[in-house]
Amino acid sequence: MAVGSEFRMTDVVQLEEIHKVYDSGEVPVHAVRGVTLTIRGGEFVAIMGASGSGKSTLMNLLGCLDRPTKGRYLLGGTDVSGLDRNALADLRNQKLGFVFQGFNLLSRTTARENVELPMLYGRRHFSSKEIHDRALRSLDIVGLTARADHFPSQLSGGQQQRVAIARALINEPQILLADEPTGNLDSKTSVEIMGVFQKLNDQGITIVMVTHELDIARYCRRNLIMRDGRLVSDVQVADRLTATTEMQRILAAESEAKLTA
Amino acid sequence: MRFLNIIKVALRALRRSAMRSVLTALGIIIGVAAVIAMVSIGNGAKSQVEASIASLGQNIISVFPGSNNSGGMRGGWGSASSLTVEDALAIRQEISGIVALSPEMSDRSQILANGLNWNSSIRGEDTAYLDIRLWPIAEGEMFSEADVRSATKVCVIGKTVATQLFPDSDPVGQNLRIRNIPFRVLGVLSNKGFNFFGQDQDDVVVIPYTSHLKRIARRPNLNSILIQAQSPEIMARIQQDVTDLLQQRRSGREPDFTVRNQQELAEAATATTKTMTVLLGAIAGVSLIVGGIGIMNIMLVSVTERTREIGIRLAVGAHGRDVLTQFLIEAIILSSMGGALGVLLGVGSSQLISRLNGWPVLVSTSAIVGAVAFSAAIGVFFGFYPARKAAQLDPIEALRYE
Structure with a gap:
């Protein structure tokens, strides 16, 4: 898969004085108040903050699911802040991959067909075989080839999230x-998912994730903290956790517990 | 290119929720089948009633004697013995526009033949009777004018009488005895079946009315006079003329006769079947609406699940138009398949009912077209409309939809 060759040192994301105001209710809610941020290719960023801090809104803006009220958003060098619905949909399809807290897989649809979904809405036409093959390669990256024909209901939470990652990568x-991404998972499965992310990032894929769990953020390279719609902290992670090491520790602890029990 | 993918997506979605697809299609199938079956049966019944009215003969006017009043007890129509052969002859001579006329006698009697016996209706008629009733002879021949003039002891018999009295032999040329008087069988009438009052019209012996008057009834009065008019338009006029003429012949006495127009009967019968068709149509309409509501419910209930689905599709890059096309294709596939199956089921069950009950069933094209168009419209509208609303949502909102 060509994912490994995507490493680039250019700026992937540039936000300049981004604001987002929701005025659907009685009082307008100023969710994001002037965020300026640059994310370079190959980075692994965690956005943290309490609920209501505006981190999810910022994520939706980054994901082109929502448009900023004010400010400029350059994605891969192009200004996308003024694009219409369909152009944003094409961007989401071609340049962005999404992983949600609730997985958001289509029920009663096999893992492979879920992974294929973004390809069906692409500009280019692919033959059924091509789509099929690429879905399997994508599942291979997350280590789920054996489960390609299983339905989401037959998969564990961690496996479902890996299918969602495969879909995002296709x-x-x-x-x-x-x-x-780990919000609905237990701690061991969370480590497993972070391991998948670290492996992808090591291959050069830029990853931005939102989390409120400090220990999860320690698997990333860079941590941003938001409060009241503003970025209040931006640090490189010093004592970074490695999923493989952590997993070994957990497994060791588990077997020890079994021995003493 | 993209369109092909959307078709693939639509087919996957239908397969994915097979139960919902089947239930939606079922609403359409039942609605369409019910309308077709109901209307077909209604039309068949109508045509059967029309045929049985036509089998009575066309443009027929009947004259019956009036009621008999003896010591204050009134006998009802036909009980008076006031209608004479002379009345009949006068009508034939003086009123224009009459094609045929037959003075009628009727009675029941035990008939003996071949060592067997059978109770049947004995009708005295003129030679024109079979023409008026559109009733051909199957074997042999009708008695002649000469037979009527000389009150010959001859008869033609209906199929039922033939099978009851001559089970193993050809009745033509044989004798049967009515009240101990031998009558020679000249012919056997073709099968006419039951009339719509449920009487077996083939259970009859027809003899010249003169013979009936002289040998069977032994009285001078007729039971009725059967008149056939040239066309339906002049029936009212003839009815009036007959009334006037008979009134005049009775020189001012109370009218002791009644003139009836078969048109009235025909109209009443057609009105009845029309009511029936409307009734069946209404039942069918209700089932169509119920089917439609079924489709509507399933489509609307599935909107929660489908809104999330739409959210996912939008999030991974589907345009609103792609989603709409998908839902439209789904709705069209379900509606057309449901419609086709409904037509098959409707026509099939009509045929089955027709076979089981021996009714004629007329499958109506307009019912097919109307039912299919209506349920397809409902299916497409309620498949499409909620999807349109969902496709206009923000992907984030659609994903959050509970």
Whole structure:
């Protein structure tokens, strides 16, 4: 898969004074108040913050699911802040990959067909065989080839999230966005998913994720903290955790517990 | 290119929720089948009633004697013995526009033949009777004018009488005895079946009315006079003329006769079948509406699940138009398949009902077209409309939809 060759040192994301105001309710809610941020290719960024801090709104803006009220958003060098619905949909399809907290897989649809979904809405036409093959390669990256014909209901939470990651990867996006990807998972499975992300990042894929768990953020390279719609902290992670090491520790602890029990 | 993918997506979605697809299609199938079956049966019944009215003969006017009043007890129509052969002859001579006329006698009697016996209706008629009733002879021949003039002891018999009295032999040329008087069988009438009052019209012996008057009834009065008019338009006029003429012949006495127009009967019968068709149509309409509501419910209930689905599709890059096309294709596939199966089921069950009950069933094209068009419209509208609303949502909102 060409994912490994995507490594680039150019700026993938540039946000300049981004604001987002929701005025659907009685009082307008200023969710994001002037965020300026640059994310370079190959980075692995965690956005943290309490609920209501605006981190999810920022994520939706980054993911082109929403448009900023004010400010400029350059994705891969192009200004996307003024694009219409369909153009944004094409961007999501071609340049962005999404992983959601609730997985958001189509029920009663096999893992492979779920992974194929973004390819069906692409500009280019692929033969059924090509689509099929690429879906399998994508599943291979997350280690789920054996489960290609299983339905989401037959998969564990971690496996479902890996299918969602495979779906996000199928169109070889410039950036992988994950909104609380471990929010619905237990701690061991969370480590497993972070391991998948670290492996992808090591191959050069840019990843931005939202989380409120500090220890999850320590698997990333860079941590951003938001409060009241503003970025209040931006640090490189010093004592970074490695999923493989952590997993070994957990497994060791588990077997020890079994011995003593 | 993209369109092909959308078709693939639509087919996958239908397969994915097979139960919902089947239920939606079922609504259409039942609605369409019910309308077709109901209307076909209604039309068949109508045509059967029309045929049985036509089998009575066309443009027929009947004259019956009036009621008999003896000591204050009134006998009802036909009980008076006031209609004479002379009345009949006068009508034939003086009123224009009459094609045929037959003075009628009727009675029941035990008939003996061949060592067997059978109780049947004995009708005295003129030679024109069979023409008026559109009733051909199957074997042999009708008695002649000469037979009527000389009150010969001859008869033609209906199929039922033939099978009851001559089970193994050809009745033509044989004798049967009515009240101990031998009558020679000249012919056997063709099968006419039951009339719509449920009487077996083939259970009859027809003899010249003169013979009936002289030998069977032994009285001078007729039971009725059967008149056939040239066309339906002049029936009212002839009815009036007959009334006037008979009134005049009775020189001012109370009218002791009644003139009836078969048109009235025909109209009443057609009105009845029309009511029936409307009734069946209404039942069918209700089933169509119920089917439609079924389709509507399933489509609307599935909107929660489908809104999330739409959210996922939009999030991974589907345009609103792609989603709409998908839902439209789904709705069209379900509606057309449901419609086709409904037509098959409707026509099939009509045929089955027709076979089981021996009714004629007329499958109506307009019912097919109307039913299919209506349920397809409902299917497409309620498949499409909620999807349109969902496709206009923000992907984030659609994903959050509970």
